[in-house]
Amino acid sequence: MDIFPIRSDADHRKAVQEIERLWDAKEGTEEFDRLDILATLVDAYEARRWPVEDLDPVDTIKADMELNGRSLSDLTKVIGKSRASEILKRRRPLTLGMIRKLHHSWHIPADRLVGEYELSH
Template identity: 60%
Template sequence: MHIRPIRTDADHEAALREIEALWDAEDGSDASDRLDVLVTLVDAYEAHRWPIAPLDPVQAIEAAMAMNGHTSADVAALVGQSRATEILARKRALTLGMIRKIAAA
């Protein structure tokens, strides 16, 4: 099994093509082992090349709102209008109770 490190975007593209070709490899086979190694290398390359910074709580709320089609009015319905405005403007911290209500919704 000859596998090289992924150092460039071209290497990355080639590894993705090979992963796609190996995707249905039988468990325990050499092809399956190669797939596992390539996926690990691609994951490491992507984490290094395109790191994803952790979201702060307000960014997480905004991302969830965007993904699920919610508005600040929906957050206000959970925690109150003035609190929602202050939270989304980063003028008020979230309390544990607010976090639980938002997470449950």
């Protein structure tokens, strides 16, 4: 089993690609063990790289976009073209509908999207 430490974003991308390749591994196999170990390493790296407790709802969205290679265009598909840019620039608050859509589409925990944050004017 060839396991490597995750010390950089490049290592992280490589590990995530390997996890995707192994995703359907059967429990009890060497592939499943590799998947389990890599998932644990990725989780630890992500917790260090992007600490969740420090993020407000907008920063949570931005971190998710960076982590998953998503763009403003991807966000517009979820919450609408006119609103996406305003949300990221903190000119408009997230609505309950937007929070639900982000939670269901991108699997961002809803509690990470509900907190208060300052708007810029």
